[in-house]
Amino acid sequence: MRWPSTAALRGALWITVIALIATGTALTVQYVQTIRLLDARAQAAVDDETAGLIERYRAEGPFAVVQAVSRAVGRPRITDFIYLMTDTAGEPIAGNLAHWPDEINRTGYRTFDTQITTARGNVIDRQVAARTVLLGGDYRLLVGSLSDDRRMLHDRYVAALAWSLIATGAIGLLFGFWYSRRGLAFLTAASAAGDRFQAGHLDERLPVTGRGDEYDRLAVTLNTSFTEIERLVDSLRTATDALAHDLKTPLTRIRSRIELSASSRDPSGIASDIRSDLDALLRTIDDTLRLARAETTMASEFTPVDLAAIVREAGELFEPVADDRGVALIVETVPAAICGVRSLLGQLVTNLFDNAIKYTPPGGRVIVRLAREHTGLRLTVADTGPGIAADQREQALARFVRLDPSRHAEGSGLGLSIAVTAARVHGGTLTLEDNAPGLKVVVSLPGDGLAA
16 A cells, blocks of 8 residues: 555654664764874873973983984884974974974964875875974974874774765665554554444454564553443443343333223222332332443542441441341451542442342351452452352343343342442452352452552
């Protein structure tokens, strides 16, 4: 496709430009530092040699300096020193320079190009870094050192910079184009997956390579979002179907009873039945609203909450109910202050107490324990009722699901669903286990109570 190729080329160019700038800067910095080091060493050597000749002039006079320069020029070279001593007229007295450099018109240290006479009488062009001093009022002395290494270093720097930029440009273009195409391929896959997801394929997911790079992390995030949307859509579909069924039955009974009341001689009994049906409808609507509010809970609503106090308060509230049903209620807690929504945690605890007592026969018992573990908090509500078969436990956690097919038992089928949602909002889980006999509901919450 044309668009990905253009975008990939644009990305490759940007990466190449950045690489070229980085390469050029690094080589230039290295070159400048090397030049400074060479200049400092050359100047130090020249200054030392110059100082020695000045001391000889002060101690023995100009003739001693002429002899020292002549000996230095005539002996086999150990260092590339350049000497020239002239009189007031500028005529050379001693040294290996053909004439006084035109560039040198004052004392000090500087670099210049000049001609040098070798021991065999040959004249060659060299670059010299020299210091010039006045010896009294009649003589000038120039002491220098060959600095051709500086020029050679410059030439090699230019060559190395050129080849490095060429190699960096080629590698940068290839790598940049590959990397840009890789990123664009991910964006293309994500866009296509999003289009298919919007078209109704809710099971659509992005591939995860397992490399753990930024693309994998983004894919995991998008897949988590897709999964959550799919779960919400499925929940909404299930809730709509179940809610329609739960509302249709009492509404039909209410309609029939209203028609019967018109011809009945004792409408008070029918009115009582109608009131019961309306109460059931209101309970279903209230539970649905509670579930909707639980689903939309935000982390900004979290505050420090004493979960142990909530459990104890629920125990005190349901203790009379348990006594009336002949059920022993045992509540055990430990200090447990977490961060969460008090009303939502209260709904979770209340629903678990209510279900356990409701389905425990007389003479049974309900044990509630709140304990702290190394992974966080663990709330268990265990009863000695009929329990739930292992193959039905997952179904029991779904919305509007009642394991009583005739739906004669009171309730909307949302109690455990609200508890599951409350646990999930707080970053925890709710599971159903066998209590042998009965059912054990286990709620695990992280130590800080914050959603993951």
